[in-house]
Amino acid sequence: MEIASAAKTTSICLEGLSKCISSKREFVVSLEEFSDCWESILKKYEKHVNSQEILHVVVFGLWSLWKTRNSAVFEGTITNPTIMVISLQAQVQEYRVAQMSTKPLINELPCPQDCAQSVPNSWTKPAHGWVKANCDRAWLKQTQKGGAG
Template identity: 30%
Template sequence: MASLIDADDICHDFAFGLWRLWKNRNDVVFKGIYRQPLDILEAWKKSTGEYKASLAPDQEDHSLRMPKSIKVSDRMCTKWKRPRFRTIKINTDAAWCKDTLRMGVGWLGRDFAGLLQAAGGSGTGFSHSAAAAEASAIRFALLSCIDHGFDDIIIESDASTIILMLKKEILVDFSIECILDDIEVLAQKLRSVSFAFVPREGNRAAHSVAKYVFKEGRSFSWDCIGPEFLFNFLVAKDVNLSIRL
């Protein structure tokens, strides 16, 4: 009779096998890429091997091994910058609890004048890592953009490693490959999508949304009026405008 460890291994192998088949299906449908069965099997074995290696008991740190974040130079502007005309800039962020694995993902979209077009988030999800939560925030934002009819957008996030993966500048981490693939498929449904890193100081509005939905533990969607707690971030902090009441 198989032990519990053997049963876990079988479940992991089965799950990775299903995912590999789904990924190959997406490549065929959306990219026209056809792979040989042996190549798919090799990719499947590689994914399961990397996953099991990451759980090895002799590793002291089980967190994702990710490159160092992009450093903000003295000349890099830390304020939010307006997009070009007819483009919506989408800022995303995530709040994640290591103990409970709960996450909150938030986003907001602003136009060339810096005016809020829409915002939203969800505090009902779970994630195995902070990186997965950040990637999930981008995926959630793209789904919302499709719903709102935004088809020319810039996605900004302060998760530098995720942005580098989406821009194909570093290798994709296998543990969040499924989320990144979803993002790529969703992006193809829009006319124009680009991904950019923004320092945390320029992403505070999105961070406030992520914290809010995480605390409330439910989903929200706001129109151009927006919630009251966003006012200071949208007007006074991110864009650094002075206002007179």
């Protein structure tokens, strides 16, 4: 429940800051103020079960603010705060999916030396009295879909 609350609070804060930045008003934060704020965020959520997810929202929120500010200052583009928050949520989700897909599959993990040598590279006839069942699998990383048979 707290992650939803943190995300909602972050969204409200980002919308307010986005309006301020988009209006081209000067918005200055000292390094010390930023560091203090960052430390308080880390401390508040360090033991929270969803601390990583909360920090993803905060970090992508800050990045979105920076991009929104640069668009306003250098291109004269005014971003609707709601659109910025929707974009932020999509970026966080995309990051999380990308992080999940970088974890190795079980068959990509290192195999002990004796294991690697015991698996033949081509089909071999089973010993007399044995039945061999052949199977295979395929995985398409781009679509996150696979099959086996």
